[in-house]
Amino acid sequence: MQQKHAAADYQAAAGNHAAGLNTTPRTLSRQERRTGFGEVEFTLTLAQAVQEANRCLYCYDAPCIQGCPARIQIPEFIARIRSRNLTGAAEVIYRDNPLGAICGRVCPVEALCQKGCTSCRISKPIAIGSLQRFVCDLALQEGRIAYQDEATTRGKVAVVGSGPAGLSCAHYLRQLGFNVDLFEREELAGGLLRWGIPIYRLPEEVAKREIDIITNRVALHRKYLLAAQAEDFIKQYDAIFLGVGLSSPVLLRTSGADLPGVYAASSFLRTLREGKSGDFAFRGKEIAVVGGGATALDAARSAIRLEAAKVTVLYRRTIEEMPAFSSEVEAAFQEGVDFLWLTSPVEITQVDGRLKLTLEGICLGEPDESGRASVIPTGVRTNFLADVVLVAIASQAEPASVEGWKDHPKVFRGGDLTGGATVVQAVADGKEAALRIISWLEKGGSR
Ligand SMILES: Cc1cc2nc3c(=O)[nH]c(=O)nc-3n(C[C@H](O)[C@H](O)[C@H](O)COP(=O)(O)OP(=O)(O)OC[C@H]3O[C@@H](n4cnc5c(N)ncnc54)[C@H](O)[C@@H]3O)c2cc1C
Ligand code: SF4
The missing domain is CATH 3.50.50.60 (FAD/NAD(P)-binding domain)
Structure with a gap:
């Protein structure tokens, strides 16, 4: 990484970010999220970042590092933010994770670095992901990431x-x-x-x-x-x-899984990433999403952004067992996604141009080989109508x-x-x- 004086860092950041003293990053409103794909969370301002860094307790055993699979030296980079050495902070992050700005956005921090944060016992955890994102965004924006690679002599x-x-x-x-x-x-x-x-x-x-x-x-x-x-x-x-x-997405094995209007959620998300949201006329439609992982939640939240009238996630266990990250489940609730727990589709048919899902009730039994509660069908069946079904049960x-x-x-x-x-x-x-x-x-x- 190229070296630059801390004061210059400070000025660059100060020039780019208006001061603000609330350390919660600004997020898009529910209404803004329902009509577009703009980034939900904003990068911290410099003032917010320094204020947040000042809360770090610099614990001797740093449970945050143990929670980060990449083992970023978190207290070290936070200390550098505190002294306004933002290039130095970016260096610490990029040493252990070349995807620092990406991870600062997508890491489920509540289950990783922030989970064991000692500040939780006093108030709330240090916003490690947001601090990381702040530092890396600035370094990227200023073109300051340049690795020194050794000559290619080793194989x-x-x-x-x-x-x-x-x-x-x-x-x-x-x-x-x-x-x-x-x-x-x-x-x-x-x-x-x-x-x-x-x-x-x-x-x-x-x-x-x-x-x-x-x-x-x-x-x-x-x-x-x-x-x-x-x-x-x-x-x-x-x-x-x-x-x-x-x-490879795992497909539903129920009859009707190949009907028009039933899609793999991963293909839906991919088409959106290709910029082809126009392929899906979801406005005013009712969407059912089958599954409880990251793909299901992102498909549901994307359908909301395409102005669907109603989006319901159907999951066979309860919220406790959902593999999706808890921050995503919370965001989906905020955006108006509905959830139906303990239910599983056993048949899909077409009725008057819509899709009728026959759902079977589930009760939970002893843990199975995956360690999660086993799924026992109750035999109680109900009908659920939707215009589109997005399937996100697993991938292989x-x-x-x-x-x-x-x-x-x-x-x-x-x-x-x-x-x-x-x-x-x-x-x-x-x-x-x-x-x-x-x-x-x-x-x-x-x-
Ligand atoms: C919708 C969704 C949302 C997610 N959200 C998050 C999140 O918010 N936070 C988070 O931490 N994780 C999230 N995840 C999980 C995360 O994306 C994965 O854990 C991570 O991408 C796995 O990385 P990988 O390199 O193992 O595989 P992948 O990212 O799947 O990359 C594998 C690559 O290999 C290529 N490939 C496959 N076969 C071949 C071949 N034969 N020849 C050449 N190339 C091949 C593929 O094209 C692909 O580019 C999400 C996953 C999904 C599906
Ligand atoms: S945000 Fe991700 S990469 Fe950064 S410290 Fe936390 S777990 Fe590690």
């Missing part, structure tokens, strides 16, 4: 998939002196940062800036790499990192991308493919894999 690694796991692995390998070939089947790099998370939480220009800083330093190839090519790759490269995510790995790589010692994996479910976990996996690859090669390539 050649193939990274398959350019989601946060692949990007992070490619970034650290390149920084530490490797030639990296990054393979991505889509036109643009970024994985779900590009095709999943909606722009009201992650604007395209923010995603693009941090992704480009990585892809500009490695060889990016647009190629759908089939596992059938594994043998060739194993011969050609010193190591291979697979960060192909879980790109694509066999063509993963089978065939099996357990060859040159092959490393990470991200959603190995059970991750957050961007920062994928970043942490990519970094860890890069370090494991290096240590494995240094030991002569035996694991």
Whole structure:
């Protein structure tokens, strides 16, 4: 990173942000959210950031660091904000997470770094995500992120998939002196940062800036790499990192799941990210969303922004078991999304141009192998009418991308493919894999 005097940082930030003394970032009103895809939360002002940094207790055991999968040295970057050394604060963040501005927006901080914050016992946790976002936005805006990469003398690694796991692995390998070939089947790099998370939480220009800083330093190839090519790759490269995510949506197995008007929520979100919201005439319509994870909640909140009359999330367990982040559930409530718990569709039919869902009641039993309460159908059935059904029950790995790589010692994996479910976990996996690859090669390539 380029060095710059703290006073200059301070002036730049002060020039860009009007002073304000409430440390809660400004957010769009419910009405604004119902009519457009503008970013919901605003970046803190400098005055807000410094005021928030001043609340940090600098605990000796820093539970916040333990809660961050990327292990960002949080008290260190907060101390630098406090002394108005904003470039120094950005340096601390980018050292451990090359997607700092992205994670500052999308990390479920309530379950990660902010969860164990000691300030919770006094008032509320330090707004770590918002502080991170403030610092990284400023560094990006001023073009101050420039990594010093070592000369490429240490070998050649193939990274398959350019989601946060692949990007992070490619970034650290390149920084530490490797030639990296990054393979991505889509036109643009970024994985779900590009095709999943909606722009009201992650604007395209923010995603693009941090992704480009990585892809500009490695060889990016647009190629759908089939596992059938594994043998060739194993011969050609010193190591291979697979960060192909879980790109296949699991479809409903009920009859009527293929009727017109029933869509995979992931395809809906992707079409929106492609800028084609006009493909969906949702205004005044009633939308049912089946599922309880991030995809279901983002599909529901996106449908609200397309001016649907009513959006209902149907979930087979209760709010307690929903895999979605609690901040997303809360935002969905605020935006007017309805929820129906303990219910599951067993049939979809067409009635007078609409879709009739037959729902079966559920009661919860003992925990199943996933550790969550098992689902027991009650046999009690009700009907639910909707104009569109968005299905977001799960996603899985694509066999063509993963089978065939099996357990060859040159092959490393990470991200959603190995059970991750957050961007920062994928970043942490990519970094860890890069370090494991290096240590494995240094030991002569035996694991
Ligand atoms: C709608 C939605 C919202 C989410 N919201 C959040 C959030 O707010 N916060 C959060 O932390 N997490 C969120 N997540 C989860 C987060 O996006 C994922 O955990 C993260 O993106 C996983 O990263 P990854 O690199 O493992 O996989 P992905 O991001 O899925 O990237 C995999 C990449 O591999 C490519 N690929 C696949 N197969 C091949 C192949 N054979 N050849 C070449 N390329 C291939 C794909 O095209 C893709 O670009 C959300 C997920 C979804 C679906
Ligand atoms: S990367 Fe995410 S979890 Fe880690 S400190 Fe930043 S906001 Fe918190």
